[in-house]
Amino acid sequence: MKFRLFSVVSFEVPNPIALIECYCFQSDFYANYDLIPIEKRKVEHVNKIGARIRKNLLPTCKNIIEEATDLKIFDYDLDEFLDDLDNETRNNYILELNQKVLRELLKISGIGLSKATKILHTLHPDIIPIIDNQLREEYRKINRKWKEGGSEIFIDYYNNLKERDNRENLKEIFSMLSEKNLRGLTKVRIFDILWWSYLKAKRLKKQENIKWSSIQW
Helix, strand or coil, X not given: CEEEECCCEEEECCCHHHHHHHHHHHXXXXXXXXXXXXXXXXXXXXXXXXXXXXXXXHHHHHHHHHCCCCCHXXXXXXXXXXXXXXXXXXXXXXXHHXXXXXHHHXXXXXXXXXXXXXXXXXXXXXXXXXXXXXXXXXXXXXXXXXXXXXXXXXXXXXXXXXXXXXXXXXXXXXXXXXXXXXXCCCHHHHHHHXXXXXXXXHHHHHHHXXXXXXXXX
């Protein structure tokens, strides 16, 4: 299956199910984090996915998000957000998220974009992506004018997922994982595992000239 990242980078995963399964049984994140039912997830669970946020900061983070529960973006899952809204409306919802939640979280000492998105993903895993450090570094190569905390990376992230290959592949993978009872993984989280694996493989390939069979260019 071929995937695209920010509509610029293309990579292929010959057997995405095997790659995701390996991530799940080799990483403690799946057992300790993804298997927690979505309706039972709390802000404290964010550290089970490696956020490393000090416990004394979590109540403040929780309050910021709870004060913005009326945000429109939280009413959608990924497919609804991409299919039911025009580009202008979708972008306005992203800007609202950035202004009312992300900017407030980033004001907290010790909370950067990666940790902020992990908190939001923990509470809204159907719609909010994890913007990890590796993804931010890749995006800076594509959009050199992007400033940390800006909404452009989210807008481009969702535009990227609207592309045909990404959408169809994620739907197929999600269905196949459901049949295997590999539960707890939303489409957003599946893509998170795929791009994270690709970027890590890319870095090691450059450093060590490793010829991977699980990810191809």
